Amino acid sequence: MKLVFLSGITWDSCIGGRTVQLAKTAALLSHEVHFVTIPGLRHWKAGIKKCHNVTIHTLLPKSDKFPRTVGAYLKRKINLQDACLVVSNPLWAPVVSNLTAKKIIYDQLDYFAVHAPNGKHLEKLRMKEEFLMRSADVITTVSRRLQSYSTYPEKTILLPNGVPESFLTQPIGFPAQTVIGFHGALYEWIDYDLLHQISDTFPDCTLRLAGTVRNPDHLQALKKKSNVEIMPAFAFERLPEIVRDFTIGIVPFKNDEVSLCADPLKSYEYLALGKSVVSTVHSAADGETSRVVSKDKFCAEIAALLNSLPSPETCRKSAEQHTWEERCRMLLQIAGS
Numbered sequence: 001m002k003l004v005f006l007s008g009i010t011w012d013s014c015i016g017g018r019t020v021q022l023a024k025t026a027a028l029l030s031h032e033v034h035f036v037t038i039p040g041l042r043h044w045k046a047g048i049k050k051c052h053n054v055t056i057h058t059l060l061p062k063s064d065k066f067p068r069t070v071g072a073y074l075k076r077k078i079n080l081q082d083a084c085l086v087v088s089n090p091l092w093a094p095v096v097s098n099l100t101a102k103k104i105i106y107d108q109l110d111y112f113a114v115h116a117p118n119g120k121h122l123e124k125l126r127m128k129e130e131f132l133m134r135s136a137d138v139i140t141t142v143s144r145r146l147q148s149y150s151t152y153p154e155k156t157i158l159l160p161n162g163v164p165e166s167f168l169t170q171p172i173g174f175p176a177q178t179v180i181g182f183h184g185a186l187y188e189w190i191d192y193d194l195l196h197q198i199s200d201t202f203p204d205c206t207l208r209l210a211g212t213v214r215n216p217d218h219l220q221a222l223k224k225k226s227n228v229e230i231m232p233a234f235a236f237e238r239l240p241e242i243v244r245d246f247t248i249g250i251v252p253f254k255n256d257e258v259s260l261c262a263d264p265l266k267s268y269e270y271l272a273l274g275k276s277v278v279s280t281v282h283s284a285a286d287g288e289t290s291r292v293v294s295k296d297k298f299c300a301e302i303a304a305l306l307n308s309l310p311s312p313e314t315c316r317k318s319a320e321q322h323t324w325e326e327r328c329r330m331l332l333q334i335a336g337s
Contacts, residue, residue, distance in 0.1 A: 001336060002032040002082055004074070004101070008089030008109075010037050011056045013236075018109060018142070018161055018265070019088045025328035027053040034078055038091055039066050048077070067094035074099065084335040087136070090115060093128035096135060103335060106136035107159070108146055111261035117188045117214070138334055142263035143282070149261075157334060160284035161263045162327040163319055167272035172312045173244030178205040180302060181246030181275075183239065184266050187214045189259050191280070192222070194252045194295055199225045201299040205306075210234065210242050243273045248305055251279035255295065271319035274312030278302050289318045 003026050007019040020035070027033040036057045046060045057077065059070060074080060074095075084103040087096055090112055096104065112129045116122050133139055133152055140159035141147040150156035180198060186209060199207045199222065210231035213219060222228045234242060243249065249270030253259035259281050267283040267290055270276070277290040278301045286292055289310045293301045 001026075001084065001332065002034075002079075003335065004034045004036065004078055004080065004083045004085050006036050006038065006085060006087045006089070006092045006095070008038055008091070008115075010058075011035055011051065011054075019086070019107070021162070021164065021324040022086070022328050022331060023054050024052045025324045026332065029328065029332070031332070034083075036074070038089055039070060067098055070095045071098035086331070086335075087132055090125050090128040090132060093131045096132060103138070104136045105138045105140060105331075105335060106132040108133075108139060108141045110142075111146065111258045114189070114258045140331070140334065143261055145282075146261045159327060159330055159334075160322065161265050161268060162322045162324040163265070163268035163272040165323040165325050167240060167269060168316055168320065168323070170240040170273055171244065172274035173246075175245045175247055178202075178247045178306065179208050179245055180205050180248060180250055181208045181210070181243065182250050182252065182266075183210045183242055183269075184264075185212050185214070186219065187212075189253050189256070189262075190218070191252045191254045191295060192218050194280075194298060195222060195228075196225075197299055198250070198252070198302065199228050202302070203227055205247075208246070239269060240273055243270060243275060246270070246275050248302065248309070249275045249277050250298075250302070251277065251281060252298070253280045255280065268319055268322050271315045271322075274315050276305055276310050276315050278305060285318050285322055287318055289315045 005019050005023050009017050023033050023035045033054045035054050039059045039061055046058050049056050080099060080101045083101050085101040086105045086107050088107045088109055112125050113122060115125055139150060139152060139156040141156060142161055144158060147156055147158050206227055206229055208229045212233040219230055223230055251264045251267055262281055263283050267277050267279055268285055271285055271289060279292050280295060282292050291301055
């Protein structure tokens with residue numbers, strides 16, 4: 001089978017996102033896989049390369065003509081007639097409107113407003129997403145909440161996030177001090193007030209935050225706290241090393257639509273690396289080792305968990321059925337049906 005992923009992130013993103021993981025796994029299962037990064041405004045080096053048996057297409061910076069030029073490029077470089085397009089960002093809509101493929105899957109990763117953090121162009125984004133949902137043969141969503149919002153329920157399928165299978169065999173760390181850890185994007189969906197509450201409630205614990213930062217101003221006050229550590233962004237390959245030094249992992253998202261529709265990758269990653277989770281949003285791995293609570297009960301749940309930690313083996317057991325290998329097989333079945 002030929003799969004062409006039209007992605008919203010670069011191949012080497014430190015997020016190690018869903019689209020990259022599904023592409024890698026499909027290639028590992030001996031399928032022909034192309035990964036195309038959406039044109040941005042930065043002047044990176046355009047071209048084609050191979051990595052993990054995936055053909056990666058880096059396109060020229062975005063211009064007014066990008067729907068037509070990118071469409072022509074894809075038709076020229078990839079025979080789309082026998083390909084399944086997996087589209088994961090509404091901004092691809094103008095390109096998709098010029099393409100014909102064997103099958104189109106809109107892989108809905110987030111509530112559409114996540115692509116407009118400043119609140120601009122929301123209506124345009126909504127219209128682009130509506131076009132993709134209407135044009136797609138199948139819509140896959142990461143969460144039940146997103147699935148419930150679909151205006152095309154008859155062709156919408158739940159396909160949650162997952163974790164690399166290799167994480168299940170990584171060494172488990174047992175930190176000497178108590179570390180309440182977070183890894184990932186420190187963006188506008190993070191509840192920074194809740195992070196302050198955690199730091200103040202557990203002064204003898206370390207609150208360690210590791211990842212990319214969109215607005216450094218959000219972290220200025222936290223940096224002044226003696227029990228808060230801010231780590232810079234890191235390559236995805238280093239994630240097991242980072243999480244190994246956590247006692248528990250947290251997902252402190254805001255109570256808004258972007259967060260409530262999410263399926264945080266980190267919930268699965270914490271569990272697979274032997275760490276239990278406290279989160280404000282649901283995942284497919286919810287249970288004794290991954291607890292979902294409201295903001296006002298978050299610190300109490302951390303305290304309860306620290307008082308009686310599930311074993312690392314129990315945490316891993318919770319993640320075993322949520323690997324990218326399992327998710328990719330579901331996607332391949334959808335693509336081939």
